[in-house]
Amino acid sequence: MADTKEFKRSPSRFTDRITADGAQGRPVEAGRYRLVVSRACPWANRSLIARRLLGLESAVSLAVTDPIQDERSWRFTLDPDGRDPVLGIRYLSEAYLAREPGYTGGVSVPAIVDEPSGVLVSNDYRNIPADLATEWTALHRDGAPDLYPRALREEIDAVAEDVFRDVNNGVYKCGFARDQGAYDRAFTALFDRLDALSERLAARRYLVGSAITVADINLFVTLVRFDAVYHGHFKCNRNKLTEMPVLWAYARDLFQTPGFGDTVDFDHIKRHYYEVHREINPSGIVPAGPDLSGWTTPHGREALPGTPFGDGTPPPPPPEAERVPPLR
Template sequence: MPYVSTAGEFTRDQRYIATRITADGRDGYPVEPGRYRLIVSRACPWANRAIIVRRLLGLEDVLSMGIAGPTHDERSWTFDLDPGAKDPVLGIERLQEAFFKRFPDYDKGITVPAMVDIPTGQVVTNDFAQITLDLSLEWRQYHREGAPELYPEALREQIDKVNKFVFADVNNGVYRAGFAGSQEAYEKAYHRLFDRLDALSDLLTGQRYLAGDTITEADVRLFTTLARFDPVYHSHFKCNRSKLSEMPVLWAYARDLFQTPGFGDTIDFVHIKKHYYEVQRDINPTGIVPVGPDLANWLTEHGREKLGGRPFGDGTPPPPPVPAEVVPAEHGARA
């Protein structure tokens, strides 16, 4: 399956299933405890956002989560981590089956995160940007006591503005560099990425978080790209002007979030590296997965608390992950 763009510049297919799960059920899918299953892969930065938000909001008991393996073929993500290589709730081997059950002629990407309606086995949506916002707004009735406001009304305009350029230049920017099919397209994406990272460094020099003095949706979206930067994007996608660990402000910011409950404890560095280096063979033909980098430095002191801020605002940190969702110690950062 080719990933490098034959047209030179990589353009992401953003034709996602726009159906929403809402409190009023206006699209035919009302919020109901136990009805839906969030399908993710810990390898995927877009899915990692949903894992973090679900955990911060304490939705584990009302929204179950299925975890696909880190590698896939051209057909889709598989449940090879589960006994019998089937999702234990949906009973399917591939996420593709839930898409085809609703849309037999579905011709777009089979992507994670995806919300699946358990009674019918049909996918509801894979619109990753809307999924996390709806978890904050439409699922509010089921948030844990002390859940943070990740998309507070007073900051939405600011959050939306930050999210727009972070998506274009950073979240998707690393892919525009990595999947570029020409030198010109690569260099354009490379400079756009690092120009934005420099601007974000300037912004975060004087404030602890991207919008306001608490963690918001904006921080979740930037974090999942930063967590993958040194293990993958720096080498695999040729984003090699600087490692994250060589950008002092962003590195401290990323470590601050990593050490915050709900962030670093969702990161599986083994899955992340296996996915990119094994699956994207037109970029890495041998499929060899790098051993490094050393991850212990994620747990070093960051000093960001000196900038003030309250990570969870008037809320509280989430409890530890439920046992079935704990990232193996050997897959994370260890002191």
């Protein structure tokens, strides 16, 4: 019987796929779709990184929500007049309602919205990055890396599943556990997995193969938030990331790789978690720390086998409108 005291993540409800052949009714088409993200959200960060690495900025437009939600969830209060300038909506929930009138479920990011109709296409956060890597190849930039190589997919999927269960979702299981037993189980599984990942990465630069894959993207988005929010806010406090030498070096290596750190906004991350999760942090006070300067220090992992982009090349700098504030 399932433990009702354990955090349960709801599955994505809208999982339409956008494919090269359009066989499922949603064809790949430049300029047709808008990716809606919160820079605070790790699940959205996955899609942001994939879009950057593959050079899809001009093919898939980007909307960034306010990191602070209200009772109607993600909102476009960062934009003039509080409306997304392309979709013309104030709340992402409006695209959900355009897809399913009367919808009362959760509103999550990332979300892909059909620009002409304003209808939500997908909120399938687990599969959007792999689809961007495999179905959108005709629109990839020259030199785009293969983030989901066919020969490695079985291993990538296996590693990604372990990371999702124990790390990506594991920190939430710790933070939102409703009794000591549920918390203890999640805490143990989280750090057992981090220890296993440290061992795996001790002699290899990336999780699977000799270049970055979606498996690395999946792990990075939790590691980059670990000390800023998960260690204290979610009580994941056996160690800080900075106290786990292999994972800290691995995370810095990725952060300093074009396409990773340039998608991360620590201000959005901290304000979202500490201000929105009032059941965990009733005061809404956002802590001043931690010191972020370590993210740009040398990591030494260039000595390990592998190169970030395989046979590909780094992405160019992000468009001016999509740049995040520098570390302070």
